[in-house]
Amino acid sequence: MANGFKATSQQMLSPPNKERSIGDFLENKRTEYHELFVDDSVLSDLTCFFSEFPTGLSSFWGFEFDLNTHSHHVDFLLCIHQPDELHAWIQNAKKQRIVKDEIAKGLSDFSIKWRKDYNYIFNNIWFEYDYSEIQKNNYIPNLFLGPKKNVHILNLLDTIHNVFQGLEFKVQKPSYKLLLSCISKLPKGSWVSQVGVMHARRDNNLRVFIQDIPKGAVLPYLEDVEYPDVRNTHVKDWLQIAYRHCRKVELDLDLGVTIGNHIGLELYFEFMDEALSFLKHLYERGLCTRQKYLSFTEHLQTLNINKEAGMHQFLSHFKISFDGVSNFKSKAYIGYITADQAKNATATKPINHKTTKQ
Amino acid sequence: MADSNLTIGDVLPENQKDQYSDAVLNMSLKEAMDIAVYNMPPTSDLTSDEVAQINKIYKDYVNNGGDGSDSGSAYWDKSQEENQAYWDKQ
Numbered sequence: 001m002a003n004g005f006k007a008t009s010q011q012m013l014s015p016p017n018k019e020r021s022i023g024d025f026l027e028n029k030r031t032e033y034h035e036l037f038v039d040d041s042v043l044s045d046l047t048c049f050f051s052e053f054p055t056g057l058s059s060f061w062g063f064e065f066d067l068n069t070h071s072h073h074v075d076f077l078l079c080i081h082q083p084d085e086l087h088a089w090i091q092n093a094k095k096q097r098i099v100k101d102e103i104a105k106g107l108s109d110f111s112i113k114w115r116k117d118y119n120y121i122f123n124n125i126w127f128e129y130d131y132s133e134i135q136k137n138n139y140i141p142n143l144f145l146g147p148k149k150n151v152h153i154l155n156l157l158d159t160i161h162n163v164f165q166g167l168e169f170k171v172q173k174p175s176y177k178l179l180l181s182c183i184s185k186l187p188k189g190s191w192v193s194q195v196g197v198m199h200a201r202r203d204n205n206l207r208v209f210i211q212d213i214p215k216g217a218v219l220p221y222l223e224d225v226e227y228p229d230v231r232n233t234h235v236k237d238w239l240q241i242a243y244r245h246c247r248k249v250e251l252d253l254d255l256g257v258t259i260g261n262h263i264g265l266e267l268y269f270e271f272m273d274e275a276l277s278f279l280k281h282l283y284e285r286g287l288c289t290r291q292k293y294l295s296f297t298e299h300l301q302t303l304n305i306n307k308e309a310g311m312h313q314f315l316s317h318f319k320i321s322f323d324g325v326s327n328f329k330s331k332a333y334i335g336y337i338t339a340d341q342a343k344n345a346t347a348t349k350p351i352n353h354k355t356t357k358q
Numbered sequence: 359m360a361d362s363n364l365t366i367g368d369v370l371p372e373n374q375k376d377q378y379s380d381a382v383l384n385m386s387l388k389e390a391m392d393i394a395v396y397n398m399p400p401t402s403d404l405t406s407d408e409v410a411q412i413n414k415i416y417k418d419y420v421n422n423g424g425d426g427s428d429s430g431s432a433y434w435d436k437s438q439e440e441n442q443a444y445w446d447k448q
Binding site (some may be wrong): 147148149150151152154156157158159161162165173176177179180183184186189190191270343344349353354 | 370390
């Protein structure tokens, strides 16, 4: 793995004395989700790459599928909420030489501080891996920090700056000024759930994720923070569609020297039939291929809450992103979470929820 | 991990900066919080008016949104009771 060798999925399964990995899990549970993958070699690449990640590192991870293209590629995200697990992983990654020294040092220092000082600031962190980087065995993630709601903004800014500086991310100071502006102008009830840098994409902007913006408050908020395409009719159109179908919208913004044109709308649903209705709408609007529409529609209907399962598969959300010109993309996020946490992180109730007491 | 060198002047909106002295604007966020939260003495000579300015900036900005409370959950912002009510809804 570390030197670029790619084993077959059978070859790479952990030996008996090695802790089970996420790669092992993906291989063992392949029949549960493989119909979503257009190309088996993509799944084999993921299985191989994530053999370096013990299952104890993350109890919540998942796939990011493009819906509107025929692309076979699938990105991968994992949430880490235990500093000790992060620390152990990064020590191993250093030993295996699969991450650069400055990233290893930055993450190691972060994991140590997260045990104590940062424990009051962050709930979790996220690693995101683009498939193009997985193919290159690049273990440097796009990194997102998940702050708590009760942390003071100035403390949050100072800490985030400190962490990213320690990782040698080249975020410019105006991005932090925009972050302060975005947080201080949040509509009542909304909050920042993640602040990150797409470092593996060589992007130095901050990306901020805003949760629970009340319906009707998104456009005034975008105007308030001076999002450049606030008057774009397509953005307004998709917002209206989103609110018709879904329970809540999360907003993603890029913060550079100014607020970027890219915008992401993450759409969370209360019931699976609402999610399926939205998927159909994506298909009818040309934002989901026929093949993916059919396979996802069939698959999503099979999901269930299974308390007996060690890991529980669920639909997290759909996402519409706009590049600021005219191009929209759509994505689906399907993940696994430990059964005991399933109801804490899942918004979409399975198709049989209305007829079966959960 | 070295301390952050982000200053108040780095993050405040331009249209607010003329309310504050250079000494305040050049102060690191960490030192400003030490003064505002822990009532620690400044490391440089600041007037009582400048210390009051720092306290004002701290009070003008609050927490990271929501209602300011945190469920402590690694993933979800709802309390266990709210979450159960959500799942009980058919």
